Each structure stands twice: as C-alpha cells, then as structure tokens.
Amino acid sequence: MGQQSTGRMNVESFNLDHRTVAAPYVRVADTKQLPGGAVITKYDVRFTQPNEGHLEMPTVHSLEHTMAEKIRDHVDNVIDVSPMGCQTGFYFTVVNQDERGGMLAFLDVLAAALGDVVTATEVPAANEVQCGWAASHDLAGAQQAAQAFLDQRDAWQEVHR
Template sequence: MNVESFNLDHRTVVAPYVRLADTKNLPAGDVIQKYDVRFTQPNVAHLEMPTIHSLEHLFAEHSRNHSDRVVDFSPMGCQTGFYLILQGEWAYDDVLTLVQDTLTDITTATEVPAANEVQCGWGANHTLAGAQEAARTFLGAREEWSTVTA
C-alpha cells in the first residue's frame, strides 16, 4: 500500500515507542522525517479526544522551544499516537531527547496553549490534566521507546 503505516502489522508492535516511519527526499533537496510516536497499544487502548487535542497543542508549542526543525505534530485517527514530522535528517537519540524534553515541559505546563475559540476550532475540547497524565505515563516508559516489536 502507498501509506507506510498501512503496511505495518499493528498486532506486532508494543507501545509505547518512537519509530522512524518514513524519510522523504523532496525535489528541491530538502529532507523530512516522519516519526510514529505511539502512546497506547493499537487495537487495545486509545487516548480520549480531549487528551489528544491538548497533547497536540502542547507538543506543537513546546517542541519548538527545543528545535526550529519541527514541521508538525499530528494525531493519528486511531487515537493511539501522533506523527512527529521533522525537517532534515535526525539521529534517533536526538529525536528521543526532543520528545522527552517536550513531554517533560508538558508535565509542568499551567495551561493548554491556544485552547480558546479564537485560536482553535474546538476550544472547549481540552484537558490539561489528561495531557499531563498521558505525558507522565509515556515518560515513565522511557526505557521502552526504542522497542517497537516484542
């Protein structure tokens, strides 16, 4: 199939993990990398939408304090994780550091950025506490992030 994640056997992965899902060499010579940042076990558990929405806002804002090469942090429709898109070629350990530093920032955040009707399409659909709990859970499994399959 054309979509990389559709070729991944979701029954064999063991969340949480951070996985390089794709590298694209663009026509002008730019490189982007897409990482699968999986919070919950596919087809077993999922994140609730207010938690996902808040993690998206928080990670998008706070990750850019650590790197100007963050292109996007987008939720997966299956509600089990996110795609982190980065400009350039990254060493895997540097990606893990970016994720760890950003999630650590989220655990101490005092608000969800842009969680209002002016800056967000569903400003009432947020939970700082839910995002912080998910971030703490993911951080607590830091030693497991490099293991994608059992």
Template sequence: MTKKMNVESFNLDHTKVKAPYVRLAGTTKGENGDIIYKYDLRFCQPNQEHMEMPALHSLEHLMAELSRNHQSNIVDISPMGCQTGFYLAVINDDSYENILILLEKTLQDVLDAEEVPACNEVQCGWAASHSLEGAKALAKEMLSEKDQWSSVFS
C-alpha cells in the same frame, strides 16, 4: 499476503508492535535535497487502548507549541486518527537520538504546563474539547516507559 498500500502505516502489522515506542516511519526527499523524516510516536497499544479526545487534543497543542522551544526543524506534530499516538515530522535531521531527547524534554514541559496553548475559540477549532490534566497524565505515562521507546516489536 496483504496488498501493499500507499500509506506506510497501513503496511505496518499493528498486531506485532508493542507500545509505547518511537520509530522512523518514513522519509521524503524534496526536489532541492531537503529530507523530511516522519516519526511514529506511539503512546497506546493499537486496538487495545486509545487516548481520549480532550486529553489527546490538549497534548497535541502542548507538544506542537513546546517542542519548538527545543528544536527549530520541526515541520509538524499531528495526532493519529486512531488516537493511539502522533506523527512527528522534522526536516534535515536523521538523528533518532535527537528525536528521543526532543520527546522527553517536550513531555517534561507538558508536566510543568499551567495551561493549554491556544485553547480558545479564536485559535482552536474545537476549544471546548481540552483537558490539561488528561494531557499531563498521558505525558507522565509515556515518560514512565521511556526505556521502551526504542523497542517497536514485542
């Protein structure tokens, strides 16, 4: 048996999941009762495929900016270091259905985007590493498999 780790995703058996999917990865309750819900937005099958960095980077910028047009309770959208997906953190909203709707609307917005937000040396720490076309391809692929988002395990 594997030792239980402090990081939730390290306790997930990555050989048993089937991407793409959206799953609640954890909750954190604050001292004042606020609850942060952290979602695993998995785009690529772990250890078999990954997003190329310029496309992932642009998709991060696009989703971080565009998602906030649909919901005001977003805390953060962050790419996974393994380049297979993103973490989405929201505050005080435990509706899985809201997350699925948010992701769909945001990815549709990505397909309509004409530029990557904050893609310059003033607003981005590695502005040379972007691909709008790559981000759109990732969004299109994820949207094409949206009927699978609720199924995490194969």
C-alpha cells in the same frame, strides 16, 4: 475484524501490522528526500497499544496543542505534529534530523517537550480564536499521558513485541 487488504498500500502505516508493535514506542514511519536535498522524517510516536488502548479525544487534543507549541521552544526543524485518528499516538514530521543527531537527538527533544507538557499550567491556544473546538481539552489527561509515556522511555526504541 473487517476486511484486510493483502496488497501494498500507499500509506506507510497501512503496511504496518499493528498487532506486532509494542507501545509505547517511537519509530521512523517514513523518510523523503526532497529535490533540493533536504530530508523529511516522519516519526510514529505511539502512546498506547493499538486495538487495546487509546487516549480520550480531549487528551489527544491537549497533547497536540501543548507538544506542538513546546517542542518548537527546543528546536526549529519541526514541520508538523499531528494526532492519529485512532487516538493511539502522534506523527512528528521534521526536516534534516540526521544533521541534528538523528533519532537519539529526536528522542531527547521529544522528552523535553513532554516534560513541558507535565509542567504546563494551561493548554496553549485553547480558546475559540485559536482553536476549532476550544471546549474539547483536558490538560490533566494530557499530563498524565505525557508522564506515563516518559516513565517508559527505556522502552521507546523497542518497536516490536
């Protein structure tokens, strides 16, 4: 559907054939070495199969808030947690992950943060002072999605069909 570019594009995920992946999965989308030597890693954390399923926006929003807050209870190298506009997953950007055990250690941290989502009693910062659309949240939806993702942990490292 729609026009498909054949050349290489600037954005890494635009060069990923979304028909060939097998969600749920976690993969390294990009790494960048900074001039000072620090290495930035961006993980593609895919919850639902592209073009077959998606998360509802209030679920995405509550997952974003809760994961972004809780993951920082476990580690201090998270730069950013961002939802994908297609509502199928999130990007997690971290610094110097190799010094902290690389991908496997990141998966443990991710699992811990998702466990925190499952047991959360409220969405952090879901109010009009701290959020841009405080009415658009669904904690139960976020918890259901987090549990479903956790239940499939054995499949996280199988990225392709």
